[in-house]
Amino acid sequence: MNGALKVGAYALVLAVVFGGALGAGRMAGPIGDAEAQSSQGAGAERGEGEGSERGAHQHATAAKAPVVPAGLQVSQDGYMLMPETDEVKVGKRTDFRFTVIGPDGSPVTGFTTQHDKKLHLIVVRRDLTGFQHLHPTQLGGGVWSVPLKLPAAGEYRAFADFAPEGAGPLTLGMDLSVAGDYRPKPLAVPAETATVGDYTVTLKGDLIPGRTSMLTLSVAKDGEPVTDLEPYLAAYGHLVALRDGDLAYLHVHPDGEPGDGRTTSGPNITFYAEVPSAGTYGLYLDFKHGGTVRTAAFTAATSPDPEDGGASSGDGHGHSHQP
Structure with missing residues (x-):
């Protein structure tokens, strides 16, 4: 797609625990292949890590079965993140819409409130700049909408943090590709x-x-x-x-x-x-x-x-x- 938003899935290359969530992964392809490519993590067990007693929102790995770390895949446990907006332009505010598809293939409409919101959307460029913590609104029929403005071209990652009713918390991710002159920024010099x-x-x-x-x-x-x-x-x-x-x-x-x-x-x-x-x-x-x-x-x-x-x-x- 020319200048279009692209959605990718991630496959597991190393399962590790960052309070039960962080690990390593790699991009595995477009959304058309996401379900098959991320199926290895679809049945993985999830639980609360020790950090949850200290107020951390964390997802723990099972003792023997490794899981794909949070946010590295577009589909997990039968749930899939599906965008309905196919283009985001540099500096232009876009009504960005997406849907969470459930295990039965239908849009999910029931979500459990976590930290005062039913869904948290985190957007950041891959050079760790442009961070945004957003809270979309439900339009009905399972569609979520949020005003999104990305200040520079490049590859972004969007994370949807939510808990479907009757299920545990999930974090699914999708890639946003914004056309233009992409100039990644280096990390700043050490500072406290x-x-x-x-x-x-x-x-x-x-x-x-x-x-x-x-x-x-x-x-x-x-x-x-x-x-x-x-x-x-x-x-x-x-x-x-x-x-x-x-x-x-x-x-x-x-x-x-x-x-x-x-x-x-x-x-x-x-x-x-x-x-x-x-x-x-x-x-x-x-x-x-x-x-x-x-x-x-x-x-x-x-x-x-x-x-x-x-x-x-x-x-x-x-x-x-x-x-």
Whole structure:
């Protein structure tokens, strides 16, 4: 298709656990072949990882049967993500529509509310820029619609995060190809802070492969700590993690929630995550203050495990970049 939106499926090349969700994959072809190509993961078991007790929205692998990591395929467990919009142009707001097809071949119309919404749509370019966290509306008949504006040409990945009624949570992904002069951006230089308007967010903590890592993000405005963060989607902050290269997906939530008696409204927001191996990850923090939702974006490299003599590679520093 000339300048058209393309949808691809992903096949498993390595099953790993990132809080039960992250792993590696490769593109396997257009949507016409998606069901057959992703059938290897269609019957895989799913469950809640240990991180769910800490508020993380995670999908766990079965003990013996590997599963395709979240977001790397367009079809899973009989559910398929089907776009109804075939073209997205650079800089033009598009009424982007899609449908979730169920195991019986019919559009799914019933969804369980998760974090105040029935479906979350994450869109990001493959160089980890252009991040958007969107919430489509239902038009009826199983069709979802959302205004979508992509600022630059290139290959994007869209993730639909949802839970059909009577089924567990799923994350399905599809590719968006926007025609034009694609110039991927390199990751920014190492930094522990990201600036979003008048706000500065500081990232503390190390991602150590195979271990649960505590990440603390501190929000300040004009140099002063923000202590009155506002609840956004039933939390004081949301963290999406994407693995560089394959864009395996994990939606993490803070340790606690507003009103639980132990969680404060800032400046610190704490998350727990587990990465399975050395690598680079894009981290995107959504927070709300003054009635506006903002996104702070980081690139984090894993750190060596001090207990194994530093066998894992990585510089252990965060890199900030604009979403």
